[in-house]
Amino acid sequence: MPSFDELLPRIHVVSLPLVTRFRRVTEREAVLIDGPEGWSEWSPFLEYGDAEAAQWLHAALEYANDAELDLADSGSIPVNATVPAIAAAEVPALLERYGTVRAVKVKVAEPGQTLEDDVARVRAVREVLGDDVLVRVDANGGWSLEEAARALEQLGAFTLDYAEQPVASVEDLARLREQLDGRVAIAADESIRKASDPLRVTQLGAADRIIVKAQPLGGLRRATEIVREVGLPVTVSSALDTSVGLTMGAQLAARIARETGTEVSPAGLGTAALLRADVTRAPKRPVEGTISLAPVVPDRDLVEQHAASAERRAWWLARLERCLPLLP
């Protein structure tokens, strides 16, 4: 693994404006790494501790440096549109940003909102896109067990592909899944972060599917191993990455499909549509419901234009220096 001094000249810290508030932020900060094997991204959320951010760093450095990763050199993968916790009236305009898609994921259980807001948002999605698209909801663990049961009985009327992390704990996921008895499938997202997590999710029968993300799980190799271990269907997702990170995610989806002989389920990698600016002139915004696997080379002018402030750059460099010795 490279040292801090080796990395320094290869690093660009950017801050990209979002079209709408997501996870309570309106700007997405990311570190781009110009690695020997191509461009990579390190973008752990700001509130994450160093140990967790070091997992994300492992992923970024693997992608930048590992010549044996065996990346797909052409093709594309299907993605879902992601609808943040916006008002139902804003749904049609937001969906337009994605063009034609076969799947949509709708954020629900936003603090300060009600179940009626969620129902209205999901109804608006069905009204715009009809009955043929897959509709998923993602609560980010925001419901209690009782709230989740009630919400999913109501939202189930719109025919859901699955509900992502409706409740926070693995135990509650298992209880909810039993109560729902197959009426709505359950996907585990936040419950799958550490290497030991997947085993627990399967042992407790807590989910029908797992969500995997390249950065939080420490990279393409580890994430693929976890998927093999769990043996459940998978959706690959991302963390509101720039087009560089989205491509890493697309490569993960292609790799999992190849190694497990399964089809790629529409991935949560359509979120370039939620960025008001990106680091490339050819952003990975969905085209006919897919994004390509082609590597991204950031545009120098765009990287400069969206460079983070000196203060934020210093914050990221300090974080990097602390995380390097913590690499798993």
Ligand SMILES: O=C(O)CCC(=O)C1=CC=C[C@@H](O)[C@@H]1C(=O)O
């Ligand atoms: O999966 C998607 O459709 C897009 C990505 C997405 O939903 C997320 C991105 C960033 C942070 C996460 O809270 C969130 C998720 O929970 O999956």
Ligand SMILES: [Mg+2]
């Ligand atoms: Mg999620």
